[in-house]
Amino acid sequence: xxxIVCVKQVPDTANVRINPETNTLIREGxxxxxxxxxxxxxxxxxxxxDEHGARVxxxxxxxxxxxxxxxxxxxxxxxxxxxxxxxxIAGADTLATSYILSLAIRKLNTKPDLVLFGKQAIDxxxxxxxxxxxxxxKYPLVTYVKSLTVKDGVFTAETMxxxxxxxxxxxxxxxxxxxxxxxxPRFASLGGWINAKETEIPAWGAKEIEADIAxxxxxxxxxxxxxxxAPPVKTGGKKMDGLQTPGDAVNEIVRLLKEKGGx
Amino acid sequence: xxxxxxxxxxxxxKGCKLCVKAxxxxxxxxxxxxAVLKPEECRACSACLxxxxxxxxxxxxxxxxxxxxxxxxxxxVFAEQNHGRVxxxxxxxxxxxxxxxxDRQGELAAVILGHNVTDAAASLIAAGADKVYxxxxxxxxxxxxxxxxDALNQVMAKYKxxxxxxxxxxxxxxFFAKAAVRARTGLTADCTALSIDGESxxxxxxxxxxxGNIMATIITPNHRPQMATVRPKVFKTAPPDPNxxxxxxxxxxxxxxxxxKIVRTERDLNAVNIADAExxxxxxxxxxxxxxxxxxxxxxxxxxGVLGASRACVDAGWCSAAHQVGQTGKTVCPRIYxxxxxxxxxxxxxxxRSSDTIIAVNRDANAPIFGVADxxxxxxxxxxxxRLITALETGK
Numbered sequence: 084x085x086x087i088v089c090v091k092q093v094p095d096t097a098n099v100r101i102n103p104e105t106n107t108l109i110r111e112g113x114x115x116x117x118x119x120x121x122x123x124x125x126x127x128x129x130x131x132x133d134e135h136g137a138r139v140x141x142x143x144x145x146x147x148x149x150x151x152x153x154x155x156x157x158x159x160x161x162x163x164x165x166x167x168x169x170x171x172i173a174g175a176d177t178l179a180t181s182y183i184l185s186l187a188i189r190k191l192n193t194k195p196d197l198v199l200f201g202k203q204a205i206d207x208x209x210x211x212x213x214x215x216x217x218x219x220x221k222y223p224l225v226t227y228v229k230s231l232t233v234k235d236g237v238f239t240a241e242t243m244x245x246x247x248x249x250x251x252x253x254x255x256x257x258x259x260x261x262x263x264x265x266x267x268p269r270f271a272s273l274g275g276w277i278n279a280k281e282t283e284i285p286a287w288g289a290k291e292i293e294a295d296i297a298x299x300x301x302x303x304x305x306x307x308x309x310x311x312x313a314p315p316v317k318t319g320g321k322k323m324d325g326l327q328t329p330g331d332a333v334n335e336i337v338r339l340l341k342e343k344g345g346x
Numbered sequence: 347x348x349x350x351x352x353x354x355x356x357x358x359x360k361g362c363k364l365c366v367k368a369x370x371x372x373x374x375x376x377x378x379x380x381a382v383l384k385p386e387e388c389r390a391c392s393a394c395l396x397x398x399x400x401x402x403x404x405x406x407x408x409x410x411x412x413x414x415x416x417x418x419x420x421x422x423v424f425a426e427q428n429h430g431r432v433x434x435x436x437x438x439x440x441x442x443x444x445x446x447x448x449d450r451q452g453e454l455a456a457v458i459l460g461h462n463v464t465d466a467a468a469s470l471i472a473a474g475a476d477k478v479y480x481x482x483x484x485x486x487x488x489x490x491x492x493x494x495x496d497a498l499n500q501v502m503a504k505y506k507x508x509x510x511x512x513x514x515x516x517x518x519x520x521f522f523a524k525a526a527v528r529a530r531t532g533l534t535a536d537c538t539a540l541s542i543d544g545e546s547x548x549x550x551x552x553x554x555x556x557x558g559n560i561m562a563t564i565i566t567p568n569h570r571p572q573m574a575t576v577r578p579k580v581f582k583t584a585p586p587d588p589n590x591x592x593x594x595x596x597x598x599x600x601x602x603x604x605x606x607k608i609v610r611t612e613r614d615l616n617a618v619n620i621a622d623a624e625x626x627x628x629x630x631x632x633x634x635x636x637x638x639x640x641x642x643x644x645x646x647x648x649x650x651g652v653l654g655a656s657r658a659c660v661d662a663g664w665c666s667a668a669h670q671v672g673q674t675g676k677t678v679c680p681r682i683y684x685x686x687x688x689x690x691x692x693x694x695x696x697x698x699r700s701s702d703t704i705i706a707v708n709r710d711a712n713a714p715i716f717g718v719a720d721x722x723x724x725x726x727x728x729x730x731x732x733r734l735i736t737a738l739e740t741g742k
Contacts, residue, residue, distance in 0.1 A: 096557035096693075110562065181527055189393060194370045206556055208673065209535040214523035221391035222370070224491040225606030227519040239609070244516045246428070247613035253606035256370050260520075264667065293396075300460070305532030305569035311562045314554065314692070319717045325707065325725020332723045334734040336705055337685075337741060340649070340720055343682055343703045 084137035085195045086128040089184055090121040090156060091147040093206040101313040117152040120201025122268040124261040127231050128199055129160045138162050140188055144180060149282055157279035158271035169288030176304035181215025186292040196255040202227055202262045225251055229264040255293035318345060351390035354381050358402035368397035417506050418570040420453040421446045424512035425470050427460050435513030437473045439576060441584035443472035443511060446542045455479060459497050461487035471592030478594045490604035494521040500530050500599050507571045508547050510678040514575035526573045532566035538580050558673055558696035578621050579679040619670060625651025626680045628671055629659055630688020632708060636664030640729050642686055648738045656688045672697035686727040687691055690715030
């Protein structure tokens with residue numbers, strides 16, 4: 084079994100701010116991490132590897148320093164990795180990103196059984212790249228997976244829908260997106276770190292995966308960002324001191340609840 | 347769809363079997379030392395094209411030259427339904443779609459996919475649709491991404507809408523992204539504001555990014571349709587007009603078979619959909635431990651509301667993700683939102699700031715939650731909440 088996990092390096096979004104003067108992102112001092120949702124996807128792959136034996140390959144697309152998260156994934160148990168990095172593919176939206184990832188998966192020439200993604204990345208929050216890759220590869224798509232088993236080329240997956248859980252069955256190969264309810268990601272092991280250190284990670288650009296430049300990067304992206312800005316700041320309404328006068332504060336809450344029909 | 351997804355030239359095929367090995371779906375086999383296609387298994391993924399060293403495999407020629415944007419007209423809303431029940435977000439999108447269609451002086455249409463769903467068209471017309479495209483077939487009885495994408499893409503290709511909107515639900519976020527890639531067009535997720543340029547028809551799509559710390563406005567200048575998803579409860583519904591006239595068009599399509607089948611469905615009947623709640627009493631990290639949520643649960647009960655929670659509560663395992671308010675949880679828009687011990691991380695505020703009335707209790711006078719609160723109490727929730735419970739219990 085060959086499992087591919089697509090991971091993304093993201094800024095720790097809790098600390099991203101905008102410069103109100105220039106309307107550009109302030110990147111200084113913001114730590115880069117593996118997208119937290121991708122850790123759950125990786126863990127599902129590693130669980131399947133533990134159970135059935137499998138080769139787990141991690142792929143990321145980003146600047147050269149994104150290779151850090153590939154090493155981290157290998158330290159946890161992934162077997163090998165590919166870094167997709169090239170100016171020609173930078174600035175891609177979800178369509179162009181899906182195109183590049185699917186070409187890289189094709190280029191590996193392994194006919195992967197599973198291609199896993201986190202449910203979304205915390206920087207863009209689009210949840211579109213997993214479905215996009217499924218479309219380019221023409222693989223079936225299963226989203227919001229919280230548990231997964233594979234037997235005799237058939238998968239069974241529990242998926243989180245808006246009103247409950249659906250249990251789905253289908254044939255491999257498949258593209259899946261995984262939610263955090265699936266598991267707790269494992270820590271890196273010593274053997275993993277050794278493998279991560281000793282294994283060479285190929286860096287591929289547009290040429291290596293034979294990409295059509297017109298479909299890459301900014302040029303290949305149908306969506307364009309025309310403006311970024313800080314969300315409007317609200318000043319808030321009435322403020323009361325509930326530490327000194329909790330009774331008055333409670334009375335005011337009750338009054339407002341009555342006024343607004345909260346009985 | 348053409349008859350054969352790929353064409354194998356028997357003159358050029360040397361019988362090397364590389365294409366058979368490359369096919370992920372076992373759609374190719376060898377016969378008399380030549381590659382042969384099983385069209386029913388082929389998904390036109392083109393893996394074999396790349397694998398053939400002799401250029402013996404080609405795709406049928408695709409028609410169409412450069413895109414003429416003026417061919418694309420009308421605003422569409424994907425009206426999601428579940429076993430015949432139209433999701434509330436569809437009506438919210440129709441209200442917004444109506445505004446966009448009027449600004450563009452164009453038509454508003456709804457698309458509904460499902461089985462035994464034709465009757466729902468009337469409510470979509472009452473909500474503002476001029477036309478309703480209905481694909482009503484047994485294969486659509488249950489949601490499956492590939493079948494849904496197939497149906498939507500076929501209808502889009504036939505009528506060429508300028509804009510297509512869907513709710514950012516579990517269903518909408520998944521198959522809509524597949525459909526947008528199939529149409530090779532742009533898709534903008536989780537929009538919180540939409541406006542259209544009446545002249546050019548360009549849709550301005552505004553959405554939060556980086557956990558809500560930044561807003562971005564995005565356009566799709568050279569591709570059509572312009573596709574976008576919107577989270578439930580971001581836009582408001584309009585009152586239905588049962589006297590509105592509209593046209594219902596039944597689309598008979600030849601659809602693919604589903605890739606997956608549902609073997610079991612577990613609907614949690616006790617699960618509350620916080621997105622539909624009128625009153626939410628929500629707790630955060632300030633509760634200190636999960637047991638203290640009971641106090642808020644009781645308060646919610648007294649007010650006829652439901653329990654909400656910040657991401658910190660859910661991550662700590664104090665309650666299930668179904669209660670989570672915020673960007674990774676649900677967007678809510680209740681009449682009254684009471685926040686206890688929630689400091690108001692931007693990703694939480696994004697999920698509840700459009701509530702009609704917000705009351706916040708927090709020890710920290712500088713907590714960001716006070717910035718959106720109509721009434722902010724700087725105080726100890728362990729003092730305020732029990733007093734409030736007593737006041738409500740004895741107050742009538």
